[in-house]
Amino acid sequence: MSILKQWYDAIQEARSVEKIEEIRISVFGKKGVLAAEFARMKEAPDEEKAKIAQELNIHKNALMNELAARKIVLQTLELQEKMRAEAIDVTMFGASSQAGALHPVMQTMDRIVEYFSSMNFAVKTGTMVEDDFNNFEALNLPKYHPARDMQDTFYFKDEMLLRTHTSPVQIRTMMSSKPPIRMIAPGAVFRRDYDITHTPMFHQVEGLLVDKEGKVSFANLKFILEDFLKYMFGDVQVRFRPSFFPFTEPSAEVDISCVFCHGEGCRVCSKTGWLEVLGCGIVDPNVFAAVKYENVSGYAFGLGVERFAMLIHQIGDLRSLFEGDIKLLEQFR
Ligand code: DAH
Numbered sequence: 001m002s003i004l005k006q007w008y009d010a011i012q013e014a015r016s017v018e019k020i021e022e023i024r025i026s027v028f029g030k031k032g033v034l035a036a037e038f039a040r041m042k043e044a045p046d047e048e049k050a051k052i053a054q055e056l057n058i059h060k061n062a063l064m065n066e067l068a069a070r071k072i073v074l075q076t077l078e079l080q081e082k083m084r085a086e087a088i089d090v091t092m093f094g095a096s097s098q099a100g101a102l103h104p105v106m107q108t109m110d111r112i113v114e115y116f117s118s119m120n121f122a123v124k125t126g127t128m129v130e131d132d133f134n135n136f137e138a139l140n141l142p143k144y145h146p147a148r149d150m151q152d153t154f155y156f157k158d159e160m161l162l163r164t165h166t167s168p169v170q171i172r173t174m175m176s177s178k179p180p181i182r183m184i185a186p187g188a189v190f191r192r193d194y195d196i197t198h199t200p201m202f203h204q205v206e207g208l209l210v211d212k213e214g215k216v217s218f219a220n221l222k223f224i225l226e227d228f229l230k231y232m233f234g235d236v237q238v239r240f241r242p243s244f245f246p247f248t249e250p251s252a253e254v255d256i257s258c259v260f261c262h263g264e265g266c267r268v269c270s271k272t273g274w275l276e277v278l279g280c281g282i283v284d285p286n287v288f289a290a291v292k293y294e295n296v297s298g299y300a301f302g303l304g305v306e307r308f309a310m311l312i313h314q315i316g317d318l319r320s321l322f323e324g325d326i327k328l329l330e331q332f333r
Contacts, residue, residue, distance in 0.1 A: 003033065004059045011066045017078060020071045027063055034060055104332040105203060105321055108309040109186050112205050115231050116184045119224065121207065124183045126169040128190070132159040134168035138290035139247040147246045152192035154200075162190035166206035167247060167302060173208065174291040181210040181298070186305070196317045203305035210283065210298035218250070218282055221299040225280060229256055232308060237263065239274065248281025248300055259311050275311060278303035 007027055014020050027033050034056065041052045102110070113123060126134070132143075141148055151164035169185030185206040194200055209216060226238045237257040245251040255276050258269035265271040280301035288296055306318055313332065315321065320328055 004037070004056075004063070007033070007063055008066060011063070011070050014070060014074065017071060017074045020067060020074060024067055027067075028060075101329070101333040103321075103329065104309045104313055104315075105305055107332065108312060109203060109205070109305050111232065112228075112303075112305065112308070113184065113186055115228050116205075116207065121182050121184045121209075124169050124173050124185045125187060126163070126166070126172045126185065128163055128188060129156070130161055130163040130168050132161065134171045135161060135163050135165070138171045138287065139167050140284050140286040140290070141246045145246065147244075154190050154192060164191050165189050165302060166204040167300070169206055170208045170247075170287070170300060171291060174210070174288075174293060179210045179293060179296050180212075181208055183208050194319075196319065197307075199306070199318055199322055201322075202318075205303055205305060207280075207301045208283070208298060209300075210293070210296050213295045213297050216282070216297040216299055218299070221280055221282070221301070225254055225278070225301060229254070229277065233259060233312065243279065243281075245279055245281055247284050247287050248279075249284045251279065251281035254278045254280060254301075256311075260314065277307065277311070 007023065010023055011020070014023060025032065029035070037056055038053075041049060041056065044052055117123065135153075136145075136148060137143075153164050154162040156162075166185045166187050166189060169183075169187070173181060173183055173185075185208075187203065188201055189204050190201050191198070192200060209220075222240060229236060229238050233256055236259065239255050240252040241255060243251045243253040253276050255274040257263040258266060258273050258275050260266050260268045261273065263273040265273050269275050278301055280299065283298040283300050288294070288298075306321055309315065309321065310318060
């Protein structure tokens with residue numbers, strides 16, 4: 001029986017399920033050793049046949065059990081090995097992710113707020129959905145006033161609208177507190193406009209200072225705005241041009257020397273050497289009357305944050321600030 005005994009060792013030495021299968025075929029297959037042994041038995045003398053058959057059957061059963069047992073062991077080992085190889089190490093560092101950064105418009109807004117906070121202006125907010133009174137009426141813009149056309153408004157029903165500027169925050173602040181007032185109002189505003197310098201949503205910062213009658217002058221306004229514009233744009237020239245706003249009288253628009261050509265005259269400044277950056281003025285008495293303020297004086301100003309961001313970063317198309325293009329935004333980390 002030595003010929004069968006060697007297979008016990010082969011089974012114990014097998015290192016894979018595949019090898020077990022090979023052994024099974026070699027031993028139990030049609031052309032396997034067992035078939036050959038049973039064939040040989042037929043040539044043995046009759047009196048030995050029963051003994052040989054009995055012995056062969058014992059080995060047959062024993063080998064079958066050995067094979068099955070070894071197969072289970074190897075299957076378990078192979079599964080363990082597979083699990084080890086495919087295991088996920090949750091303690092390992094992942095692919096590094098990039099940290100985000102503030103949008104250039106928000107960076108500019110923060111810088112504006114930083115300046116006025118340092119000058120003791122409080123930061124106030126209103127609501128984006130406003131009523132006609134706060135957005136227009138109280139700002140000396142009665143119904144049918146032609147200056148309402150300066151701002152293409154998104155209207156809801158019942159005299160509600162999306163605020164077209166941050167000036168209504170002046171009204172809200174004065175209605176809810178007593179003078180003196182020293183505030184700015186940063187926030188989103190909405191107009192029906194869309195081209196390379198206009199988007200339907202943009203950001204403004206409004207400023208308002210109110211104190212006793214005779215205490216606030218145009219000179220005060222001029223000083224702070226000049227100082228502010230130099231803080232924002234560096235060494236630029238600043239000029240005030242007479243203008244009109246319903247909520248201020250007198251009113252002015254403020255220009256800085258062109259940041260692209262330094263006053264030489266170029267395409268951006270339409271060859272004038274100047275860029276308009278904000279509107280301002282002395283608060284109109286009608287505005288104080290609307291909020292029932294008496295014996296006060298004040299100044300106000302308003303500016304567009306996107307315009308500041310475009311001039312600071314020399315961006316040509318305002319709309320690119322709203323496209324969320326990572327390649328563009330990454331430059332402003
Ligand atoms: N509200 C004006 C606008 O949206 C900006 C502005 C101009 C605000 C002059 C002011 C001001 O307070 O005095 O165009």
